[in-house]
Amino acid sequence: MGSLRIGIAPLTNETGGGAYQYGQTMLSVLAELRERREEEFVVLADDLRRGDPLLGGAEWRIAPLTPQTGGRRALWAARRLVRDRLSLRQRELIGRVRARLQRRERAPVPGDGSPPLRRDDVRAWLQRLGIDLVVYPSVSPLAFEAGLPYVLAVHDLQHRLHPELPEFAGAELAEREYLFRHGIAGAAVVLVDSEVGKEDVLEFYGDAIEPERVAILPFLPAVPAAVTPADRERVRRVHRLPERYLFYPAQFWPHKNHRLIVEALAELERAHGVEAAVVFVGSKLGGLRERTHVELQARARELGLEQRIQYHGYVPAEDLPALYAEAVALVMPTLFGPTNIPVLEAWALDCPVITSDIRGVREQAGDAALLVDPASMEGLAEAIRRVWLEEQTRAELARLGRARLALYTRDDYAARLGGVLDQAAALVRPPGEGVRV
Numbered sequence: 001m002g003s004l005r006i007g008i009a010p011l012t013n014e015t016g017g018g019a020y021q022y023g024q025t026m027l028s029v030l031a032e033l034r035e036r037r038e039e040e041f042v043v044l045a046d047d048l049r050r051g052d053p054l055l056g057g058a059e060w061r062i063a064p065l066t067p068q069t070g071g072r073r074a075l076w077a078a079r080r081l082v083r084d085r086l087s088l089r090q091r092e093l094i095g096r097v098r099a100r101l102q103r104r105e106r107a108p109v110p111g112d113g114s115p116p117l118r119r120d121d122v123r124a125w126l127q128r129l130g131i132d133l134v135v136y137p138s139v140s141p142l143a144f145e146a147g148l149p150y151v152l153a154v155h156d157l158q159h160r161l162h163p164e165l166p167e168f169a170g171a172e173l174a175e176r177e178y179l180f181r182h183g184i185a186g187a188a189v190v191l192v193d194s195e196v197g198k199e200d201v202l203e204f205y206g207d208a209i210e211p212e213r214v215a216i217l218p219f220l221p222a223v224p225a226a227v228t229p230a231d232r233e234r235v236r237r238v239h240r241l242p243e244r245y246l247f248y249p250a251q252f253w254p255h256k257n258h259r260l261i262v263e264a265l266a267e268l269e270r271a272h273g274v275e276a277a278v279v280f281v282g283s284k285l286g287g288l289r290e291r292t293h294v295e296l297q298a299r300a301r302e303l304g305l306e307q308r309i310q311y312h313g314y315v316p317a318e319d320l321p322a323l324y325a326e327a328v329a330l331v332m333p334t335l336f337g338p339t340n341i342p343v344l345e346a347w348a349l350d351c352p353v354i355t356s357d358i359r360g361v362r363e364q365a366g367d368a369a370l371l372v373d374p375a376s377m378e379g380l381a382e383a384i385r386r387v388w389l390e391e392q393t394r395a396e397l398a399r400l401g402r403a404r405l406a407l408y409t410r411d412d413y414a415a416r417l418g419g420v421l422d423q424a425a426a427l428v429r430p431p432g433e434g435v436r437v
Helices: 018-036 070-085 088-106 120-128 141-145 172-186 195-205 229-239 258-272 287-302 317-326 341-348 361-365 377-389 391-405 410-428
Strands: 005-008 040-045 061-064 133-136 150-153 189-192 214-216 246-249 278-281 309-311 329-332 353-356 370-372
Touching: 005 018, 018 040, 018 341, 018 410, 133 141, 133 410, 141 150, 141 172, 150 172, 150 410, 172 195, 189 195, 189 410, 195 214, 214 410, 229 317, 246 258, 246 317, 246 341, 258 278, 258 287, 258 377, 278 317, 287 309, 317 341, 329 341, 329 377, 341 353, 341 361, 341 391, 353 361, 353 377, 361 370, 370 377, 377 391
Parallel strands: 005 040, 005 133, 040 061, 133 150, 150 189, 189 214, 246 278, 246 329, 278 309, 329 353, 353 370
Antiparallel strands: none
């Protein structure tokens, strides 16, 4: 048997949020790591992005993730022609339509305990490409429905921890349970971002997977470590930013807890006479996110804060570093963990962090953030007061953030990822055949 051919199946739509960033980070590191490995790597794209610099800034062999009919090949060619002319909003709308159509094709979803659906067409397609193992940087039904060996990243199990939240209403809870139970049970290796993430997988699905098949691969920040003065000035001008502002990059899901920030700003003004501003970026399109955004705007109007809140939707990736670097602080009172990429991005750019005192997040942040109860308006208002008014507090948080970020480097990530590939490859190769030279 020759060298293995490993497929990497990242999200290729920027609107995928943290899952998209995670996949791009993995590709970026693999672009360096693959030079020292004997395996071949192929990017399996759900949308062709030939020459896209986000694919790790390197040349990759790229193939479609699913089999292509003549009509689909023509559609992919058309997408390549028009893609760069579309705004992020237009891409997201197109992505949502595609997701609905794909979901309709798969319906009905089996309930918990039912066997997984079969996608022999995808299996045959991947075998035709010579793929021996697939790495999925986010949960996908194709992982287990196609039937090839795979590595699967599981970023959270909040549908089990917080089933009462509106994110999991209707059929969503059953669908997520189908995805996660079968995805975890069938994986050669499951990737999690922390010890807390591993605990959750084993607590809820320990009957389906052994502890040694759950590997910890913590996140890396998805931004550079510095921003030029020219970029700072450009981003301030383009987005018409307030002179001083708090920053929160998050889609408008209820669990992101934007409302608490708005209410804390009102409390800060009432109790201390401090008029702070906030800049929100992230998707507010589609169903629940639209309703959450509309309700947030209404609450801001009730509190008289419309002029101190900016909503920017999705912004280009190249603008994010300056948005962090120019902010007084990242404010992220999320209800979900176990860990979050924006905290790392803020640390990388000397942006002080306020985040939630909840399991997983507190282990991630340590002493390098002001931790608040995500249900306490008063607690968040006090934390904002401190970073808004106290230069020494901001400087100390930035210093502690840099120090904590240095505890886990890109080299550490590469070593862990290489170990995961070795572990998975050992399960695919016949007994007695070496893993790698």
